[in-house]
Amino acid sequence: MQLPNGKKIYFASDNHLGAPDREKSFPREQKFVKWLDEVKEDAAAIFLLGDLFDFWFEYKTVVPKGFTRTLGKLAEITDSGIPIYYFVGNHDLWMNGYFEEELNIPVFHKPKEFTFNDTTFFIGHGDGLGPGDKGYKRMKKVFTNPFAKWLYRWLHPDLGVRLAQYFSVKNKLISGDDDVKFLGKENEWLVQYSKKKLEDKHRDYFVFGHRHLPMEINLKEQSKYVNLGDWIHYYTYGVFDGEKMELKEYK
Template sequence: MKQPVLQTIIPEGKKVYFSSDNHLGAPTAEASKPRELKFVAWLNEIEKDAAAIFLLGDLFDFWFEYKTVVPKGFVRALGKLADLRDKGIPIYFFVGNHDLWMQDYFKTELDIPVYHNPQVFEFNQKRFFIGHGDGLGPGDKGYKRMKKVFKSGVFQWLFRWVHPDIGVRVAQYLSVKNKLISGDDDHIFLGEDKEWLAAYAKRKLETAHYDYFIFGHRHLPMHIKVGENSSYHNLGDWIIHYTYGVFDGTSFTLKEYSN
């Protein structure tokens, strides 16, 4: 694991926000529009005190970057993210299993760095281990094999030759219907001793200390103590729960956006 990519002190009155699993575009663009508007309303609300914003993947239910084409839609969400960056608020994006084909569009157009693997950040001397969460921990072997195929440069090169009107439609269908793409994840709480991201966090603590493990992917807001001074938090989603995480400079909490 790399050294922390960011070490900083959160200014008085400022907070760090975390969000995951919007799946914009699912099951249809029309059906996801109200959720997109709600997400933008949340971004508008936290703008006043956000020291940084972390988006932990699956912002889109499908995303692929051709050389000159990206999936249409999501203008309000993308526009608001651009506005926040233009105002100097740092935003960090971690790809999920539904938008793992993200390349440099966010970096080039929005000045938002994109991470394909978990990273360590440090705020107010609290160490955060942050990632989407897919493919980590025990089990889910089918998805892990599928992910290796999807991340293959050869596979992406071949897909890029498919006309976007065809490729995007097929990929959107599979994104909803194929369990291998979604991962072995039924969104049911398995119990603290069986949650595989909690097991992963405990294993990471064997080699280094982290105060907080922050993941998405499971679509369930949860808090599990994984060490004497360490906890695992799952952010939930913006489909059913509309939950997000907040670090106020001292402690981390999960909250529900009810506007």
């Protein structure tokens, strides 16, 4: 994609709407919707890198209650012709057609490469990538198993959603979330993963979420790892203006 003059690419991740409860989540949702309303004015595309919701599971005819303002704003933006791309995270990896059918938003379950103005981006949520985190990787195989998802759908939505919301908050292994502290650039496993990918092919930017920490780390000359932070503590987002990408804070 070649960006039209004055247009930008926007990136955001890890809103965890619904956590820890509706009352505390609601002001964050309002703030995010306001941000979407502002960036649509010069956006060529918007990338959402997962965990928009603290829990999301699609039954055949039911999706989790709430988030009407967010879903409505996303629909308004795509209806206007601005593409939105969604990468599932570890809290919403059970997406199965709703975003594509209702919101016209492509959903990706694995990292994907994009090129804008001859600048290459490798984009994903970030969970389960790189060394370590073996417990979560085993758990993710269970969660993404078609038979396991089929069994879960037999739970009544009132029970299934409430059960998943409980474990999403209480169980670190299921959530896949580490303590939110910087490990040092040599120990950040998404940095290690990005460096490994560079051995096969050059990319200008590796853009991930999941870690909840805004980070910009040079991997080598002309290649950078960017973590988008979150919309719980930092309210940070990425923006590419056609020449360079940077992190900004929404206030």
